[in-house]
Amino acid sequence: MALDVALLEKGFSPGKALGLFAKAHPEAGAIASFVGKVRPDGDVKALELTHYAPLTLPGMEALAERAAQRWTLDGLLVRHRIGMLRPGAPIVLVAAAARHRRDAIAAVDFTMDHLKSDAFFWKRERRGTGRSGAWHWIEPREQDAADLARWK
């Protein structure tokens, strides 16, 4: 079982990371993945993700351990951006390699729900242009809490 968890300060290619992950797990019969991107809609010009170093990466690593204990996996890959992002840029990549598809799909779903609302990230977006532009903090949604509760 290989856990590969990282915080990234710069842009990354989910396709490339996924290709390397697949190559690292030739024995896996199933690979499931999820890529989250900055939604390119409305008047959002930028998204900023902040974290708290003493908690964020250790929390992500503990989360990956939990996923690995709950399902039978060959490997789990977690990449999460911090810093300033443009619309369309990838924020998060989670991929799981397993013998069978159910384990891979469920592990990705579980990990994403926890990254959304149980990992130490704070997100704000800049809307509008020039002097009418302003930052808005993004609050967790009711749906995020409901998604998380499915795993309790």
Place this chain on the structure above:
Amino acid sequence: MAVRIVLLGRLADMAGTGELEMPAPLEWAGLLAALPDDLAAEVSGERIRLALDGQVLAAKEDLQAQDGSEVALLPPVSGG
């Protein structure tokens, strides 16, 4: 020496800074008293959590910060 207070997310905006210093030792009541009123009211809310030296506290009232400690004020998270 002092206790370093780290403010995350919108709490940093409210305070106008991401970091404060307070004299040690520091407990929850002392921390609240040292914050501006609006910020104290905000962090008293049940959705704000507290971490001491990298450990999230089960209850904010458990805070016992010493010289050189780092206390983080954590608003609701939003990742992914």
